[in-house]
Amino acid sequence: MTGFVALEGVDHAYGASNQLAVEGLSIEVEAGEFAAVVGPSGCGKSTLMKLATGLQFPRAGTVTVAGERVTAPVKIAGMAFQAPTLLPWRTTLENLLLPLEIVQPHRRELHRKRAEYVARAKNLLTSVGLRDQGEKYPWELSGGMQQRASLCRALIHEPQLLMLDEPFGALDAFTREELWCVIRDLHASRKITVILVTHDLREAVFLADRVFVMSARPGRVVVERKIDMPRPRDLEVTYTPEFQDIVHELRAHIVKARQ
Numbered sequence: 001m002t003g004f005v006a007l008e009g010v011d012h013a014y015g016a017s018n019q020l021a022v023e024g025l026s027i028e029v030e031a032g033e034f035a036a037v038v039g040p041s042g043c044g045k046s047t048l049m050k051l052a053t054g055l056q057f058p059r060a061g062t063v064t065v066a067g068e069r070v071t072a073p074v075k076i077a078g079m080a081f082q083a084p085t086l087l088p089w090r091t092t093l094e095n096l097l098l099p100l101e102i103v104q105p106h107r108r109e110l111h112r113k114r115a116e117y118v119a120r121a122k123n124l125l126t127s128v129g130l131r132d133q134g135e136k137y138p139w140e141l142s143g144g145m146q147q148r149a150s151l152c153r154a155l156i157h158e159p160q161l162l163m164l165d166e167p168f169g170a171l172d173a174f175t176r177e178e179l180w181c182v183i184r185d186l187h188a189s190r191k192i193t194v195i196l197v198t199h200d201l202r203e204a205v206f207l208a209d210r211v212f213v214m215s216a217r218p219g220r221v222v223v224e225r226k227i228d229m230p231r232p233r234d235l236e237v238t239y240t241p242e243f244q245d246i247v248h249e250l251r252a253h254i255v256k257a258r259q
Ligand SMILES: Nc1ncnc2c1ncn2[C@@H]1O[C@H](COP(=O)(O)OP(=O)(O)OP(=O)(O)O)[C@@H](O)[C@H]1O
Pocket: 014, 015, 020, 021, 040, 041, 042, 043, 044, 045, 046, 047, 048, 217
């Protein structure tokens, strides 16, 4: 396989029951591509994310990222999840710097480069509309602001791969759509590869170059849908018949996958 992220014929099971969570899962995402993964609840979407980032290892099949077989947590990946998981006793800025205190080579260089890293964190905060919010604690921010900060934290070590697991699930519709635009712009300006897991088909179609539909557990990719609507996409596009047709088409695939 030649993709930037490639899973080939992957089986993975959890725990004592040893029931397969994914089986024969193959997916290839190109460098710079925005991929979305959708599917019925419990079909193995989060498992796919864990396998691709080296947090879990498959029982069968191969996982490669940037041409290398994944045998440990993938350092070139940044991750953001449904719960923003910011540490309440650290300011927002200090939360952003956290990965740099953990991941090498940044950890080694943190002391020498601290001013540079702080400037980078502030730039990121500005790019998601949180300028001058860095000194606030997470509990002083709204849910949407916390989610923005969590995105910044995922990007602080300038990852080539951004993994988003339902990052907007807990937000109201307006905030969610605002954040779609933030992600759209980050992807366009940083040319990173993004894999987004979501239950929201509009979100998938608005953001992705390709949407992958998974079967019910044990999950595998059953449909791959290219979204060739031109970029940059504006929220208005979500009201067009073309957009809604694609959403309906994907919905039908998921209904079938659930049966
Ligand atoms: N740590 C675990 N131990 C045992 N079973 C697990 C574990 N993690 C996941 N599973 C099971 O593996 C299957 C796939 O889980 P996963 O979280 O990948 O699905 P998902 O598609 O992300 O689910 P959802 O859409 O509900 O978030 C599920 O049936 C789940 O119950």
